[in-house]
Amino acid sequence: MKKTVLLLALFVSLISSAQNERMYDLYVAFDTTIHFTESENYVTTINNAIPEFEVFQQQYGFDIQKGITMTEQQLDYLEQQGMKISGTAEAAKQLRNLMILTFEDMDDQSLKTLAENLENLEGINYTSLVSRIPETLPWDIPPVTPDYEPLQNYIGPDPGVNMTYAWSLGLTGENIRVRDVEYGMNVDHEDLNEMNVLIQPGMTVHGSLGPDWTEHGTATAGVVFAHRGGYGVSGMAHGAEEFVLFPEYTEEMGYNRPYAVQQSIANSQTGDIIIYEMQTGGQNGNYVPAEYNNVIWNLTKAATDAGIVIVAAAGNGNENLDDPFYDPYNARGDSGAIIVGAGTPNLGHHKLGFSTYGSRVDVQGWGQSVLSSGYGTYSQIGGDFNQNYVLFSGTSSATPIVSSCVIVLQSHYYTLTGSYLTGVELRDLLIATGIPQGSGGHIGPLPNMEDALNNLLGMAENQIKNFTIFPNPATSHITVYGDMLHSGNATIEIFNTLGQQVYANVFVNGSQIDISNLQAGIYVVKFTDNQTSISKKIIKK
Numbered sequence: 001m002k003k004t005v006l007l008l009a010l011f012v013s014l015i016s017s018a019q020n021e022r023m024y025d026l027y028v029a030f031d032t033t034i035h036f037t038e039s040e041n042y043v044t045t046i047n048n049a050i051p052e053f054e055v056f057q058q059q060y061g062f063d064i065q066k067g068i069t070m071t072e073q074q075l076d077y078l079e080q081q082g083m084k085i086s087g088t089a090e091a092a093k094q095l096r097n098l099m100i101l102t103f104e105d106m107d108d109q110s111l112k113t114l115a116e117n118l119e120n121l122e123g124i125n126y127t128s129l130v131s132r133i134p135e136t137l138p139w140d141i142p143p144v145t146p147d148y149e150p151l152q153n154y155i156g157p158d159p160g161v162n163m164t165y166a167w168s169l170g171l172t173g174e175n176i177r178v179r180d181v182e183y184g185m186n187v188d189h190e191d192l193n194e195m196n197v198l199i200q201p202g203m204t205v206h207g208s209l210g211p212d213w214t215e216h217g218t219a220t221a222g223v224v225f226a227h228r229g230g231y232g233v234s235g236m237a238h239g240a241e242e243f244v245l246f247p248e249y250t251e252e253m254g255y256n257r258p259y260a261v262q263q264s265i266a267n268s269q270t271g272d273i274i275i276y277e278m279q280t281g282g283q284n285g286n287y288v289p290a291e292y293n294n295v296i297w298n299l300t301k302a303a304t305d306a307g308i309v310i311v312a313a314a315g316n317g318n319e320n321l322d323d324p325f326y327d328p329y330n331a332r333g334d335s336g337a338i339i340v341g342a343g344t345p346n347l348g349h350h351k352l353g354f355s356t357y358g359s360r361v362d363v364q365g366w367g368q369s370v371l372s373s374g375y376g377t378y379s380q381i382g383g384d385f386n387q388n389y390v391l392f393s394g395t396s397s398a399t400p401i402v403s404s405c406v407i408v409l410q411s412h413y414y415t416l417t418g419s420y421l422t423g424v425e426l427r428d429l430l431i432a433t434g435i436p437q438g439s440g441g442h443i444g445p446l447p448n449m450e451d452a453l454n455n456l457l458g459m460a461e462n463q464i465k466n467f468t469i470f471p472n473p474a475t476s477h478i479t480v481y482g483d484m485l486h487s488g489n490a491t492i493e494i495f496n497t498l499g500q501q502v503y504a505n506v507f508v509n510g511s512q513i514d515i516s517n518l519q520a521g522i523y524v525v526k527f528t529d530n531q532t533s534i535s536k537k538i539i540k541k
Helices: 003-017 042-049 053-060 072-085 090-096 108-119 163-168 211-225 257-266 294-305 324-331 395-417 423-433 449-460
Strands: 024-030 063-066 098-102 124-131 177-182 197-199 242-247 273-276 279-281 287-289 309-313 338-343 363-366 370-373 388-392 467-470 477-482 491-495 501-506 511-514 521-529 532-540
Touching: 024 108, 024 294, 042 053, 042 063, 053 108, 072 090, 072 257, 072 294, 090 098, 090 294, 108 124, 124 257, 124 294, 163 395, 163 449, 177 211, 177 257, 211 242, 211 370, 211 388, 211 395, 242 257, 257 273, 257 294, 273 395, 294 309, 309 395, 309 423, 338 395, 338 423, 363 395, 363 423, 370 395, 395 423, 395 449, 395 467, 423 449, 477 521, 491 511
Parallel strands: 177 242, 177 273, 197 242, 273 309, 309 338, 338 363
Antiparallel strands: 024 098, 024 124, 063 098, 279 287, 370 388, 467 477, 477 511, 491 501, 491 521, 521 532
């Protein structure tokens, strides 16, 4: 049986089980000039600010509760970082006034009518219907071609993104935390069980979801974070600090995408990477980015304003986001997310027929032939579920490829400067240095890690603080940067723990030093310029 049939059967089952329930929740974003307090009844506050609202409240008999469950401290952090990094905190402030209407009894058509009427009231910025039924997974694009070579060619040079160049410099995503929003993940897979991979505590994957849904996260994690241990697949950013799943459909909350997204944001800080392996229905139900929904857009904008980087699937709907139908979506402005389309796994880099496209889509990744962990449709070693492998596809395979590039670039910039790039800066870098797209609607270029890393050095040049060495620990080479070079006579020296000099040379900014002949252990690298010197320890593995 084809996977598409299995997914359809599960989707129908989920809908059938909820056929006597509403399919949507209604979120209402009240103007930020309205001030809510925990001690005051929300309905009273709103009726005082918007007298016309009381008519609808009495007619439909709804109650009101907070739509965002982040703590005051978490919202304060988003506002403070938004002002510091982006000069705005409006999206974060809007989250404080985002409410959800609750009903004892309400059919979906009446709910849609109410949403339209409320949005016309002055003092309400937007209303949004959020599905209570799990959205379809954004990757299952038939047919699955069985004759791919068992290689991760997307990691290599063109037609891949040339992550191998980054690896040759020892760059694998160190010190960067990664979050993934989708349905589930097998943390016991042999490619993940030795890595810092976990499902967010307090968010238990719903028991109704079978492997056709939960293995999606296993494949995503495999592309990004699989252990590079001489077996299975190797994650493109396998040196990252952690990979945490925030499931959309949980035992605790049911299906609640806004909750999963806000929890991923609440557990993130400036510089962290969040992956949206999600899509939602657009025109005629065709799939588009999750941020097409206004609540997800609002959450995304609040996060990216605060320096949290979000990489999101464009969706598998073959929708043109420049169509007039999407004018209201585009009128909201740039959410700050990096939107990823699906391109061909060859030198053409053409748009694949299913990928959503348009000027809002920024860059592309491979939408086919992405060998990763999970499922078992490519191979299953010894009949073991934890040794399953798959040829991943769709905008879901494209998104973790681009995410991995973002993670490694962010990590390297942080090593060089001690600060982070914003999502917009990373997006601009990927576009400026990428391999041009071929035919089809606009999905942008494919990342080129060699050119991106070389360009990154120029971006970091004015931010480099004193003296930087990477990688550290190192095996064969180190690269050294410094911003104290004034005399033209700066030197670089390396000493062992006995104080013996084992290397000395004139310092050249960005120079690579061969340390392959040194024994494993701790060394001191000393940088001297005129009467000023700085020393740092390195570990030779």
